[in-house]
Amino acid sequence: MKRDNASKLGFFSLLSVSVGLVVSQGVMVMMLHGVGMAGLSFVLPLALAWLLALTYACSFSELALMIPRAGSLCSYTEVALGHFPAIVATFSGYIVVAMFALSAELLLLNLVISSLFPALVLPPMALAMGILVLFTLLNLLNIDIFARLQSALAVVMIVTLVLLGVCAIGSDQATPVSALMTQQSAAPMGWGVIVLVAAAIWGFVGAEFVCPLVEQTRQPQRNIPRSMMVGLTVIFLTVLLYGLGALMVLPREQLVNNNLPHYLFAIHVFGHTGKVLLLAAAVTATCSTLNSSLATISRMLSGMAENGQAFTCFKAHSARTGAPWVAVLFVALITGLPMLLMNGDAVEILLLAAALCWLLAYIVAHVNVMVLRRRYPDLKRPFRTPLYPLPQLLGIAGMLYAMWNASPSPEMTAEIFGYAGGVLALVAVIAALWIVFVMRKPLFTPEPLEQALHPSRTEVANAARPVLNRAETENNA
Template sequence: MTELNTNSAAARGRRNRLGLGALLAVAIGLVVSQGVMVLMLQAVGMAGIGFIIPLFLTYLLALSYAFSFSELSLMIPRAGSLSSYTEVAIGQFPAILATFSGYIVVAMFALSAELLLLDQIISKIFPAAPLPPLSIAFGVLGLFTVLNLLNIDIFARLQSFLAAVMLVVLLLLGFSAIGHQHAQPLGQLMADGAGNPLGWGVLTLAVMAIWGFVGAEFVCPLVEEARRPERDIPRAMIVGLSVIFCTIAVYCLGALLLIPREELASNGLPHYLFATTVFGKSGQLFLATAAITATCSTLNSSLATIPRMLSGMAQNGQAFPCFKRHSARTGAPWVSVLFVAAITGLPLLLMAADAINLLLSAAALSWLLAYIITHINVLVLRKRYPHQHRPFRTPFYPWPQLAGIAGMAYAIWHVSPSAEQALRIYTVAGAVLGLVSVIAVLWIKLVMRKPLFKPEPLTPRVSPDSPVNRALQPSADNPSL
């Protein structure tokens, strides 16, 4: 979720055009998340070495959405990203649904899960501290809400550094476990039944696996700030996703060689178990530092960016006008900040402490819906504007889009190996997305007074003389990819 911090990066990019390194840091920033650390270990505990199958398949699905976002962002180089592409392709209702599904609803579930994890980690490390339940979670949420109301972004300058640090943390844990004196040989692990105990049922772990690859598209809103967008936007996503795949694979293999599979699957804080097994008591401090940094950075990024996304939608008439309100003193979109803080805190009150897996799976389901809409956008715009200049064209079109839609629909349908857990995920995600859909329909018909599915015209929204427009024009020096 740290990839949500794009507004601050964009502001810096206006002064210093963003190169591949900066965009790559945004694309891999999602690893600064406790959710990834937890879900990956629980999944490898369920499936053993067989987890590499859904992990690799979801990596391919992630590449498919990277292709689609690359094509759309360079064809329609607007900071609005998904909502801008969707309203041009298939209309206002899918645009609003995709934006809420892929970002606002995801933040509601994922940020709550991050805060729950932080609360549990601190309680685990300092069990003697007399703190009321969820006091850490609500305290951190309150602190960063106030900071963002004051328009103070204390993590903006550290985002790239934090993303790199968390990659190092995961790789250090993985390689240290692989070389640990108590690590099992891989052959013995396979002989003990940790090969693929779920059989074909391992594919039902795709939603857990996909959580490690969502969010690389947050480089796309930076298209107007990129130095060489036609080259660096696609490369940042593709290279970033590949780095993440290798990192997660090493991290999971190390845990599986050192810790019994059943313990990983059943432990609510498997990353705590992993860190203390590898580094002993010092692993507590190691993990506490990483957890606090990751959660605070993620929360701060979301509260800095998503309210501005809501404010922009309100400016376009796609959300309630109150979201346009900014503080005269600080410039912060205070109504939007309070709204995002409220929807983040609500699941903390309604969900049990063991609902982390449920929240993260519901978030992944919502994000997959947004990705399916993205693939549909590419298919529709290819048909409607076949001669439009596209600096990036999806390799082997339309197979990545068709495979992406089919694979993501399969992952949504098989959201959990447990029928009971799947029902809970569908209920939670479906209720929120259903409410969003009803409000969107009423808003478009009664307030915007527009058809639900009539596409908006494809018109440029950036200056013809802007660097991004010059960079994306076809020429002898800049052929279409």
């Protein structure tokens, strides 16, 4: 039955999805660390990260509207480059990112609650592990407690960050921008500030989660690209206000050296009320991100298993709840592992490793566009990248530079590349063996485009189902 157009997702539903990943403590911390290191000049890496994000929005828009039934990086890449790049890119951009980023989120929440309630004596990581277990159980039961709140939470967090920035800028304690310029807070790193692009881009990742919703979208050729580009611009302006406000009321040294700079910022601006505000924001942000990732990535793994691209055990679904229980447990396991091996001081390393992996996935998306343009020049493209191939070439070059300079300090470089490179190398070896000996297919031979477009094909876009359910619930409410 054809879906009624009135029930399809409009621009604002997609916009809430595109900014949804800004609802994370990782973004709050990374942006304030960047501001602390670079001062006012942080606007330069922030603007460059925004421009790089716009290039990936162009590539994903073109791919999603050209292959509207596939809707995921794995599906685009297997048609452009073959199964091996498809599997590695998908694990790099989503599964490995979840491993690092969700661990960092839970570590941050553990630190915030420990700081707010110092009298609370619990074993190390007990709170973080407890929350991970709770949301794993909820996902095994297929219960989504955020179904009606996801978009509202994204809006509330954006408003919270803007409010913090505006109130700080307008407060009596705020240092005027002119004074910051004379206190060597304008550009303490000089042109070396460019190395912070990798940190800055963490605030702009994830807008492509609107792409799997292409078939459920009203006027997708207009709303898919627009929602991503407007969402990324909203994030840019929000982080700009948030970072400037923090710089005007807190010393740079405190922003750099504190594991919870957003905690300091909230208390400095709002006093005791700031503690309550931060606790509410931290709990909701982390739980919402954790819940979304457990639901979405487990279904992505399940979809890949259905297509023969992952272990067959990931196809297992609970007969009672319908949840992909093996995949849910796997995502929970890889999320908890870094927490057991690391501590709260590793948050920035985990987030930068996650950013490096996500950038690799975006580079693959750019390459997909250029390969498919060459291979299928006459195929209908409802969205065509403006000034092609300039955005793709600039995106690849900029992201490679950001990856090469992912670490803000030499001593962190080995750890960041060690964690990200080690996990990705393991994924690459397993993927190669799987494709050759189980799938019995060549590593780099692309699948026919018709297979990706066929409506009966099990699609990796099923990974978007939890996001779609929330968006439809809110759209119909």
